[in-house]
Amino acid sequence: MNYAGVIVNKTSINLDKIFTYRIPDYMQKNICIGCRVKVPFGKGNRSIDGFVLRLYDEINLNNKIKSIISICDNFPLLTEKDLNLIEQMRRRYLCTYLECIKVFIPTGLFNGMKDKSEIRLYKGDNLTGRFLKEPYMSIYDIVSNYEGIYTKNFMSKKYNLSLSSINTMIKHGFIITEKKVVSRYDKNKYEVYSRKKLNYEQEKAVKSILNSKKSEFLIYGVTGSGKTEIYMHIVDEMLLEGKDVIILVPEIALTPQMVERFKGRFGNNISVFHSKLSKGERYDEWMRIKRGEIKVAIGARSAVFLPFNNLGMIIVDEEHEESYKSDSNPKYNVREIGRMKCNEYNCKMVLGSATPSIETYSRCKTGDIELIKIKNRADGASMPEVKVIDMREELLNNNNSMFSKALYDLISDRLNKKEQIILFLNRRGFSTFVSCRKCGYIFKCNNCDISLTYHHDIKKLVCHYCGSKINVPKVCPRCGSRYVKYFGIGTEKIEREVKKEFPQAKVLRMDFDTTRTKHSYENIYNIFKNHKADILIGTQMVAKGLDFSNVTLVGVIAADLSLNLPDFRSAERTYQLITQVSGRAGRGSKQGKVIIQTYSPENYSIKYAAAGDYEDFYEEEISIRRSMYYPPFSNILLINMSSKNENILIKNIQRIAILLKNKLADHDKIEVMGPCPCIISKIKEMFRWQIMIKGKIDLDIAQNVKKTVYNLIKDVYSDIKISIDINPNSTI
Numbered sequence: 175m176n177y178a179g180v181i182v183n184k185t186s187i188n189l190d191k192i193f194t195y196r197i198p199d200y201m202q203k204n205i206c207i208g209c210r211v212k213v214p215f216g217k218g219n220r221s222i223d224g225f226v227l228r229l230y231d232e233i234n235l236n237n238k239i240k241s242i243i244s245i246c247d248n249f250p251l252l253t254e255k256d257l258n259l260i261e262q263m264r265r266r267y268l269c270t271y272l273e274c275i276k277v278f279i280p281t282g283l284f285n286g287m288k289d290k291s292e293i294r295l296y297k298g299d300n301l302t303g304r305f306l307k308e309p310y311m312s313i314y315d316i317v318s319n320y321e322g323i324y325t326k327n328f329m330s331k332k333y334n335l336s337l338s339s340i341n342t343m344i345k346h347g348f349i350i351t352e353k354k355v356v357s358r359y360d361k362n363k364y365e366v367y368s369r370k371k372l373n374y375e376q377e378k379a380v381k382s383i384l385n386s387k388k389s390e391f392l393i394y395g396v397t398g399s400g401k402t403e404i405y406m407h408i409v410d411e412m413l414l415e416g417k418d419v420i421i422l423v424p425e426i427a428l429t430p431q432m433v434e435r436f437k438g439r440f441g442n443n444i445s446v447f448h449s450k451l452s453k454g455e456r457y458d459e460w461m462r463i464k465r466g467e468i469k470v471a472i473g474a475r476s477a478v479f480l481p482f483n484n485l486g487m488i489i490v491d492e493e494h495e496e497s498y499k500s501d502s503n504p505k506y507n508v509r510e511i512g513r514m515k516c517n518e519y520n521c522k523m524v525l526g527s528a529t530p531s532i533e534t535y536s537r538c539k540t541g542d543i544e545l546i547k548i549k550n551r552a553d554g555a556s557m558p559e560v561k562v563i564d565m566r567e568e569l570l571n572n573n574n575s576m577f578s579k580a581l582y583d584l585i586s587d588r589l590n591k592k593e594q595i596i597l598f599l600n601r602r603g604f605s606t607f608v609s610c611r612k613c614g615y616i617f618k619c620n621n622c623d624i625s626l627t628y629h630h631d632i633k634k635l636v637c638h639y640c641g642s643k644i645n646v647p648k649v650c651p652r653c654g655s656r657y658v659k660y661f662g663i664g665t666e667k668i669e670r671e672v673k674k675e676f677p678q679a680k681v682l683r684m685d686f687d688t689t690r691t692k693h694s695y696e697n698i699y700n701i702f703k704n705h706k707a708d709i710l711i712g713t714q715m716v717a718k719g720l721d722f723s724n725v726t727l728v729g730v731i732a733a734d735l736s737l738n739l740p741d742f743r744s745a746e747r748t749y750q751l752i753t754q755v756s757g758r759a760g761r762g763s764k765q766g767k768v769i770i771q772t773y774s775p776e777n778y779s780i781k782y783a784a785a786g787d788y789e790d791f792y793e794e795e796i797s798i799r800r801s802m803y804y805p806p807f808s809n810i811l812l813i814n815m816s817s818k819n820e821n822i823l824i825k826n827i828q829r830i831a832i833l834l835k836n837k838l839a840d841h842d843k844i845e846v847m848g849p850c851p852c853i854i855s856k857i858k859e860m861f862r863w864q865i866m867i868k869g870k871i872d873l874d875i876a877q878n879v880k881k882t883v884y885n886l887i888k889d890v891y892s893d894i895k896i897s898i899d900i901n902p903n904s905t906i
């Protein structure tokens with residue numbers, strides 16, 4: 175092979191193509207597909223990194239072709255399977271080769287990080303002659319006692335020995351050195367989490383997954399049905415077969431509890447990838463996997479790309495979670511990557527959820543995914559009893575506090591019984607917004623056009639998009655009245671109310687604000703676990719993964735908050751949230767209770783979530799999706815453009831919309847909507863507009879749209895930022 179097709183490490187979309195380079199003769203036996211190489215690039219022939227995507231032979235090229243300078247690493251960073259995935263991803267997610275390559279390689283390695291190694295010392299020849307004296311004799315003694323001691327430990331204060339004496343001894347062969355790679359990964363202690371004997375339903379699930387000819391499975395099991403135990407048994411089986419496993423969990427669920435369980439079962443044979451790992455730790459674990467030293471990894475979204483060679487199974491827990499879709503390029507969806515990997519590696523994928531996504535469940539109906547239902551909780555616990563409270567009636571009964579009478583009474587009861595309580599709110603901050611009660615004026619951020627949130631601790635209004643802060647005005651700027659009031663509720667406000675109403679209770683709050691520092695989540699978690707607190711108040715973070723047997727009451731303070739988001743998935747999200755948070759109740763032997771407070775108790779997602787009736791919820795939701803032609807019956811392509819210059823933005827996005835409408839006019843199943851300002855019409859001084867295309871959009875059509883868009887704004891490229899997303903999480 176004389177020529178290589180190379181992707182260069184340049185982010186510009188104009189350079190997203192394969193460049194041909196000549197392979198010098200001496201390099202030919204070492205170069206291979208997936209190698210990282212140094213190549214000369216541009217007019218100045220600056221040496222930059224590139225990745226070999228293809229090798230070709232004998233093509234008629236002119237002599238001006240530049241030559242590869244060198245090969246960077248002693249192994250190819252990417253495999254052929256990786257490259258196949260990269261090709262598919264680039265097409266599917268309308269992004270560049272380089273953007274795809276970057277998710278396969280840890281940042282550290284990409285930026286030139288190397289293995290960390292240390293020198294170990296072993297004893298060599300026996301001491302002779304002038305070396306039979308101090309400090310040589312002491313040094314020799316220590317090295318003999320601690321075979322393979324690291325220089326660093328050796329030089330520690332304890333011994334206080336000079337490096338020059340050691341070096342002299344090395345030179346004369348009295349000490350032998352060996353360079354060893356050491357891991358930056360912090361191996362922590364764990365308590366053994368013993369195997370459980372599977373119950374009948376779990377056993378059946380494991381068997382069908384291992385024996386079926388299908389490659390994709392959904393375990394739809396109620397909360398507490400013991401899915402984690404099923405995953406672990408599957409991992410056992412895979413290890414017996416010598417296969418590797420990737421377990422994906424939402425970042426938010428990478429809680430100490432989840433990690434404890436997996437570490438407790440698989441010890442240090444499992445790598446845990448969470449967002450708090452350093453670059454070095456990530457690099458080291460990636461290398462260990464690449465070398466085949468590790469067979470199992472658990473991690474958030476991006477762990478799906480870990481370089482296992484012999485992949486047998488991908489497990490996606492809580493498959494409905496939004497965090498499985500990336501919102502920066504490549505805007506991939508983990509389930510889709512898993513599907514691609516199943517084809518490449520001939521492996522299987524298991525999805526698990528108590529509230530499957532509509533998309534996944536509809537694929538079960540069509541037979542693409544094998545459905546495994548688990549109807550009972552694993553440890554014999556019964557499902558919690560759920561009650562929906564109409565808050566409008568509370569108001570009629572002169573109760574205008576944030577707790578309904580039912581919730582208030584139950585909290586008192588649980589506190590008396592020394593049982594624990596979780597209160598859930600789908601918001602953060604002190605209150606949601608501030609408005610004038612007289613004229614209805616709502617305070618909004620000038621930069622971002624979203625309502626400002628009052629923060630009690632700093633007594634200011636804060637914008638949650640750009641972070642700007644203002645003092646709370648005393649009078650309404652529109653009508654001059656003094657009825658400026660906080661509206662809505664936040665976790666901080668609930669905390670204050672709870673402390674006022676139940677002064678005897680110990681209260682914890684878990685939300686974005688209280689979990690920003692490194693161990694804060696863990697601390698709150700441990701305090702609650704050890705029953706050092708009675709009530710845990712929180713946002714989405716408390717809805718998932720927590721398994722505490724002493725929690726017998728869950729209160730959903732305002733179920734409507736997620737219902738009223740302007741997005742076609744808001745009903746699905748509401749159903750999921752209510753079910754998940756309810757699932758935290760009554761996990762032990764005591765019966766759990768759930769109170770859902772809402773202003774719209776008749777809404778189907780609230781009604782069915784309270785009844786634990788996923789099937790009926792699915793049927794109602796899927797018929798709405800069908801009639802509205804929303805996914806899974808169509809694809810949505812969201813073109814989002816933003817710019818500081820509103821005129822240029824509007825002019826260009828209008829041109830694009832007209833062109834796209836013309837181009838797509840003869841596809842009767844495709845609708846081009848917009849352009850219009852986004853619901854959040856400004857973020858950090860950037861105006862935002864969007865075009866939404868809905869319909870039977872296949873890969874070719876999507877590619878065409880991408881080309882059209884980028885072509886048209888070539889000249890104003892520096893002024894306008896573009897994002898194209900296929901089936902985005904949110905259309906806000």
Ligand code: ADP
Pocket residue numbers: 370371372373376395396397398399400401402403552553721
């Ligand atoms: P899920 O992930 O489905 O919500 P978990 O895996 O957290 O459920 O299991 C719920 C509880 O049931 C856990 O406390 C777990 O230890 C317990 N459990 C799971 N399987 C068994 C079993 N076969 N026998 C006894 N207890 C079990």
Ligand code: ZN
Pocket residue numbers: 610611612613614615650651652653654655
């Ligand atoms: Zn007013």
Ligand code: ZN
Pocket residue numbers: 619620621622623637638639640641642858
């Ligand atoms: Zn703002």
